[in-house]
Amino acid sequence: MSTDPGHTGRMLLQIRGQGRGGLAGFLHVGYPTLDISLQALKALTGEGDSEGVDLVEVGLPYSDPMMDGATIQRAGTRALQRGVRTRDAFRAVEAVASCGTSAVVMTYWNLVERYGTDRFARDLASAGGAGMITPDLTPNEAQEWLRVSDAYGLDRIFLVSPSSTDERLRSTVAACRGWVYATSLMGVTGARTQTSAAAPELVLRVREVAPSALVGVGLGVSNGEHAREVASFADLVIVGSALVKTLLDAEEAGRPEDLTGLRAVVADLAAGVRAGPTERNRERSAAVASGTSQRSPGLVGT
Amino acid sequence: MSRQSAVTSELPLGGSLPDASGHFDRFGGRFVPEALFAALLQLEEEFRAAVADPRFTSELSELLADYTGxxxxxxxxxxxxxxxxxxxxxxxxxxxxxxxxxxxxGSHKINNVLGQALLTRRMGKTRVIAETGAGQHGVATATAAALFGLDCTVYMGKIDTERQALNVARMRLLGAEVIAVESGTQTLKDAMNDAMRDWVASVDHTHYLIGSVAGPHPFPLLVREFQxxxxxxxxxxxxxxxxxxxxxxxxxxxxxxxxxxxxxxxxxxxxxxxxxxxxxxxxxxxxxxxxxxxxxxxxxxxxxxxxxxxxxxxxxxxxxxxxxxxxxxxxxxxxxxxxxxxxxxxxxxxxxxxxxxxxxxxxxxxxxxxxxxxxxxxxxxxxxxxxxxxxxxxxxxxxxxxxxxxxxxxxxxxxxxGLNTAGTATESAVAPPGGGPER
CATH class of the missing domain: 3.40.50.1100 (Rossmann fold)
Known part of the structure; x- marks a missing residue:
């Protein structure tokens, strides 16, 4: 992690100071429609009425999303069929920023390169965006993004995985600004009934090689109880599929504009990251802090 | 990276490209989720070791001669x-x-498949997955999987399964599972997306046997060398x-x-x-x-x-x-x-x-x-x-x-x-002696 914690890093340090975990929520721009997606993205923030997410991930749909599971892919495909454009991502970022919540864009690299990396960064920054998550761009291929994100002061969040070597964990974290995205399962996105034991292990490994790193954990969190679990060992709990599913369900029910399901899940998750550690998590957190091994399997969701 | 460069320069691979990070000048590279990076590095390392190992190259040569013809x-x-x-x-x-x-x-696909199947075994993996368009690569992969006793799943766009039904049947006959991909345009590119998704989740025991000189490094290198x-x-x-x-x-x-x-x-x-x-x-x-x-x-x-x-x-x-x-x-x-x-x-x-x-x-x-x-x-x-x-x-x-x-x-x-599959009738049947209406 670069010495500058970036917009999102500073926010996560504040949240850490409050003794809780942060919450990030993902939704696409353009699904179920552009207008409703802007409403839904704002709803993630709580809009001043209730607790919401601390960070919004604006997903920009792509035709060949090799990291997306079925739920997110389905919504993204529909958004594309309904005509979503790259430029709409900046409208979405603006909408979120107008609620006073940080926003990052999450998308596949070809869309950025095609728009023009410099132009993309400029438009993202002027919309009030904090940075970008790049699921198919590792620091190996990111020379241009490193340069441009520096020029516009944008955060850059790369991914690490349980299969990353210690060397790659170290170099990836060093290339990030803001936080590093730990994919907790060896798999694609999708809400799961229990989170993976791989997550706490991976976070521990990141902290071993980069003690000051801020770590977000994604892939698999679907309710407040999971969020509480993950918040006990990560700085940021990332939720995607479980949120997207509420929009798919609403459309299925013939009421695509109905965001009550979404608001309920957000409220549950927001309460989860504020609930404080469970008894078992407290023990684990203490162990993590003291550096004793956490590599026993089945700590989470068993 | 420096270690890889050293290895590259020692190997008798033709040409100087791709470079150590898989680039042909501005082309190529590895635009993949981090979750796949370790597998790509392992594959490259195993490939470079294998082509320098006389036991590997002679086993491949024998297969190409005695099995492929x-x-x-x-x-x-x-x-x-x-x-x-x-x-x-x-x-x-x-x-x-x-x-x-x-x-x-029935095609060149088998050349690459046998090489990668040997690599799969060398890496201790027990399952191969593949994408296929016409079905030729899928059939070749299913064939090698049968030969080496590997589990095999082939991803094929739903539209392609319909226009190449014979090859779907061949793959199933060979013991492979064929998944008709219904996402996107339901053709080869979508089959490749789904195979990639499978690989992200199964990389511990599965090798993704890409059938073309496409995809992330080292596939363009490795498939070229096997072809x-x-x-x-x-x-x-x-x-x-x-x-x-x-x-x-x-x-x-x-x-x-x-x-x-x-x-x-x-x-x-x-x-x-x-x-x-x-x-x-x-x-x-x-x-x-x-x-x-x-x-x-x-x-x-x-x-x-x-x-x-x-x-x-x-x-x-x-x-x-x-x-x-x-x-x-x-x-x-x-x-x-x-x-x-x-x-x-x-x-x-x-x-x-x-x-x-x-x-x-x-x-x-x-x-x-x-x-x-x-x-x-x-x-x-x-x-x-x-x-x-x-x-x-x-x-x-x-x-x-x-x-x-x-x-x-x-x-x-x-x-x-518009070929007639019924066969041309004999002249007598079409035009009986004595004259029909056409005469």
Whole structure:
């Protein structure tokens, strides 16, 4: 992690100071429609009425999303069929920023390169965006993004995985600004009934090689109880599929504009990251802090 | 990285590219989720060790000889050549077919599959997955999986399963699971997405056996090296039989593995022209085509930077070709590089031109080619006027990779040509003596 914690890093340090975990929520721009997606993205923030997410991930749909599971892919495909454009991502970022919540864009690299990396960064920054998550761009291929994100002061969040070597964990974290995205399962996105034991292990490994790193954990969190679990060992709990599913369900029910399901899940998750550690998590957190091994399997969701 | 560079320079791999990070100048690379990075590094390391290991190379050579039936012969297509355009000196080219259609499983795909199956075993993995368009790579993978006792899952676009039903049945017969991919455009690119998704989740025990010189590094390198045998053999066969190199080498290009296989050993020969024929579909001007280099723009798809058929925003456009094996909106990065430096020329052949060549080869040589290969055949009928005058009035030699056989394409041919499958009735049945209404 670069010495500058970036917009999102500073926010996560504040949240850490409050003794809780942060919450990030993902939704696409353009699904179920552009207008409703802007409403839904704002709803993630709580809009001043209730607790919401601390960070919004604006997903920009792509035709060949090799990291997306079925739920997110389905919504993204529909958004594309309904005509979503790259430029709409900046409208979405603006909408979120107008609620006073940080926003990052999450998308596949070809869309950025095609728009023009410099132009993309400029438009993202002027919309009030904090940075970008790049699921198919590792620091190996990111020379241009490193340069441009520096020029516009944008955060850059790369991914690490349980299969990353210690060397790659170290170099990836060093290339990030803001936080590093730990994919907790060896798999694609999708809400799961229990989170993976791989997550706490991976976070521990990141902290071993980069003690000051801020770590977000994604892939698999679907309710407040999971969020509480993950918040006990990560700085940021990332939720995607479980949120997207509420929009798919609403459309299925013939009421695509109905965001009550979404608001309920957000409220549950927001309460989860504020609930404080469970008894078992407290023990684990203490162990993590003291550096004793956490590599026993089945700590989470068993 | 520094360690990899050192290893690269010690190995007898042809050419200096890709570089240690998998780039052909600006093309190639590894645009993949971090979750796959370790697997790509492991694969590259294992590949580099394997090709330097005499036990590996001799086992592969034995398989290629005793199982596949290599070397594949060169057949001079004498009657077919009579239909070719002449050179500026008025000479008819001699068209020479490299008979990859005679390989076990019916195409060049088996060359690469056997190499990667051996690598899979070497890595201690027990399952292979593959994407397939026409089904030839899927069949070859299912075949190798049966031979090596590996579990096998093949991803195939739903549309492709319908137009290549015979190959779906062959894969199932060989014991593979075939998944009809219903996402996106339901063709090869979507099959590749789903295979990649499977791999992200199963990489511990699964090898993704990519069938083309496409995808993230090291696949473009590794598949080229396993297909290089085509050109190595052909070069020696031509020198032996004609005492000289061909004037041109041609192949069809979808992802581009059969073309890289036959091109690779000729790239250093400046007097050998290289032609890649892409799928022009209904014509480039209609937008219904898969001519990625001829009509695409540089972008990132499936882990590589290369020419891509994409819209203004960078969303991948649907490709179209009568040939499922060429129906892909990307192309191997080394082809993009060969195009950029002008070493190879890429041209589009329409569905109609390919089908004409398909029928012409069938009826002049008694060889039914794959429709993919028919694009190359149609292309070489046209290149004569651009060939340099050869020495001493000799007719120029054009080497074409006949990458596969056309059994799988008979249904397509039936509907394209409106073939009568009932058989022609005898004259007496049609017109009984004594006269019918037609007389």
């Amino acid at each position: 290599r070397p594949s012969p060169i057949t001079e297509a004498k009657r077919f050549s009579e239909h070719a355009a002449v050179t500026p000196a008025g000479q008819l080219p001699r068209i020479l077919l490299k008979r990859e259609d005679l390989n076990h499983t 290089r045998v085509i050109g190595t053999e052909a070069r020696a066969q031509l020198l032996d039989r004609f005492g000289r190199l061909p004037d041109a080498v041609a192949a069809c290009v979808g992802g581009g593995s059969n073309a890289m296989g036959i091109f690779a050993d000729f790239i250093p020969d400046p007097d050998v022209a290289l032609y890649g024929f892409e799928a022009g579909g209904e014509g480039i001007e209609t937008g219904q085509h898969a001519a990625t280099i001829s009509a695409g723009e540089i972008g990132v798809l499936h882990g590589m930077r290369t020419f891509v058929l994409q819209d203004e925003d960078g969303q991948t456009k649907a490709s179209h070709s009568i040939s499922a094996g060429l129906d892909y909106p990307g192309v191997g990065p080394e082809h993009s590089w060969l195009h950029q430096i002008g070493r190879a020329q890429y041209e589009a052949i329409t569905d109609a031109e390919a089908m004409d060549a398909f029928r012409l080869l069938s009826q002049t040589e008694g060889i039914v080619p794959a429709i993919e290969s028919a694009h190359a055949l149609a292309g070489v009928l046209k290149v004569g006027p651009r060939l340099p005058a050869s020495e001493a009035g000799e007719r120029p030699l054009i080497l074409v990779n006949l990458s596969g056989r056309g059994d799988k394409d008979v249904d397509t041919a039936i509907s394209w040509f």
